[in-house]
Amino acid sequence: MSHLRRLGTLWLGTDANQRLRLRQTSLAMLLMVVSVSVLHFAVELAGGRADALLWVWSVFSLGGMVAFYTAIRSGWSLRLDDPSMTREQIAFALTSAALGYAQAGPLRGACFPVLNLILMFGMFQLRASHAYGLCMFALALFGGVMTTMAVRQPAAYPPAVEMGHFLMLAFMLPAVAVLTARLSRIRRRLSHQRAELARALTQLQAIATRDELTGLPNRRQMQALMDQEQLRSERHGHDFCIAIIDFDHFKHVNDTHGHAAGDTVLRAFAQAGQAALRASDVLARWGGEEFLVLLPETPLPLAGAGMERLRQQVAALRIDIGAPQPVSITVSIGVTGHRPGEPLAEALERADRLLYQAKSDGRDRVCSDA
Ligand SMILES: Nc1nc2c(ncn2[C@@H]2O[C@H](COP(=O)(O)OP(=O)(O)OP(=O)(O)O)[C@@H](O)[C@H]2O)c(=O)[nH]1
Numbered sequence: 001m002s003h004l005r006r007l008g009t010l011w012l013g014t015d016a017n018q019r020l021r022l023r024q025t026s027l028a029m030l031l032m033v034v035s036v037s038v039l040h041f042a043v044e045l046a047g048g049r050a051d052a053l054l055w056v057w058s059v060f061s062l063g064g065m066v067a068f069y070t071a072i073r074s075g076w077s078l079r080l081d082d083p084s085m086t087r088e089q090i091a092f093a094l095t096s097a098a099l100g101y102a103q104a105g106p107l108r109g110a111c112f113p114v115l116n117l118i119l120m121f122g123m124f125q126l127r128a129s130h131a132y133g134l135c136m137f138a139l140a141l142f143g144g145v146m147t148t149m150a151v152r153q154p155a156a157y158p159p160a161v162e163m164g165h166f167l168m169l170a171f172m173l174p175a176v177a178v179l180t181a182r183l184s185r186i187r188r189r190l191s192h193q194r195a196e197l198a199r200a201l202t203q204l205q206a207i208a209t210r211d212e213l214t215g216l217p218n219r220r221q222m223q224a225l226m227d228q229e230q231l232r233s234e235r236h237g238h239d240f241c242i243a244i245i246d247f248d249h250f251k252h253v254n255d256t257h258g259h260a261a262g263d264t265v266l267r268a269f270a271q272a273g274q275a276a277l278r279a280s281d282v283l284a285r286w287g288g289e290e291f292l293v294l295l296p297e298t299p300l301p302l303a304g305a306g307m308e309r310l311r312q313q314v315a316a317l318r319i320d321i322g323a324p325q326p327v328s329i330t331v332s333i334g335v336t337g338h339r340p341g342e343p344l345a346e347a348l349e350r351a352d353r354l355l356y357q358a359k360s361d362g363r364d365r366v367c368s369d370a
Pocket of ligand 1: 213246247248249250251254258259262266287288289340359
């Protein structure tokens with residue numbers, strides 16, 4: 001790491017958000033150092049000498065900025081609503097500028113661009129209400145300083161000139177506040193749009209991976225999960241099994257009770273099926289009334305026993321479809337183990353053949369090739 005980078009890390013730390021805040025505060029500090037130096041230079045240029053008041057102001061202004069830097073760098077400001085302390089820093093800089101104005105004499109006009117710069121610090125962070133609040137604060141502050149100076153030192157601060165300065169501020173500061181408010185609205189709209197996009201993305205992901213009716217992973221998602229499992233099993237050499245589940249005479253449920261009742265039965269099965277499986281097993285809707293189970297790291301005898309348990313629990317279900325009598329269903333299941341090196345499609349075909357064997361053997365049973 002270069003010396004410069006090490007120094008940067010020492011000054012700004014490593015946390016990205018903190019670095020951003022500290023960069024901003026460092027810039028404000030630099031502005032303050034320049035302002036203080038310019039004021040001292042101006043006093044020298046005018047042939048005078050910095051008096052005690054100027055030194056007090058200088059120490060106050062620079063000390064304040066050091067205090068802000070320390071509050072942020074130490075992490076103390078993280079407990080605040082705004083850890084950047086933007087509002088506080090701007091209010092402080094405005095106070096310092098107003099006090100500097102009282103001492104700048106003929107060079108006090110230089111305060112106005114500085115004032116603008118101070119307010120611009122808030123443009124990217126302040127809320128509209130805070131911008132208007134700070135604008136009012138600055139107007140009151142400068143109004144007070146200008147009046148005091150015009151009364152106490154009318155030769156150096158002629159009342160008419162001070163009135164002109166104040167009128168200029170009374171126009172300039174609200175204009176900056178209006179611009180800040182506009183930026184704030186744009187920022188809010190952008191963050192709202194970003195949140196909406198994130199929500200839409202989550203929804204799209206759900207649509208792309210979930211079956212709408214049952215909430216189970218859909219065929220596409222299951223295919224991806226099985227591909228992953230195949231890779232994992234090849235790398236680590238463990239077994240995994242696949243089972244295909246098909247409802248028995250489901251057409252009869254639809255024909256007797258209606259399609260909506262059939263949907264209720266599918267949902268009830270999805271819930272019961274998931275509950276009957278281990279947390280690591282995945283139940284997915286493969287299509288229609290056909291479901292697929294992926295049993296990772298499971299030898300075939302265990303998978304067969306798991307499917308038998310599921311079959312029994314499904315057969316024991318009494319599903320309320322809003323009719324006088326609940327509906328019960330049975331399922332036929334074909335289960336097989338994936339063989340090392342074989343394409344997934346082959347294991348799926350085998351599970352399908354076993355399923356049809358279960359159907360032709362009389363349904364409501366599990367067939368495996370164990
Ligand atoms: N309610 C509902 N029914 C569905 C859905 N998808 C498929 N089905 C129905 O599932 C039934 C499948 O019928 P078949 O393929 O004849 O099978 P089966 O009646 O279960 O008979 P076997 O499989 O031979 O035991 C059809 O009536 C389809 O309409 C769905 O999303 N909702």
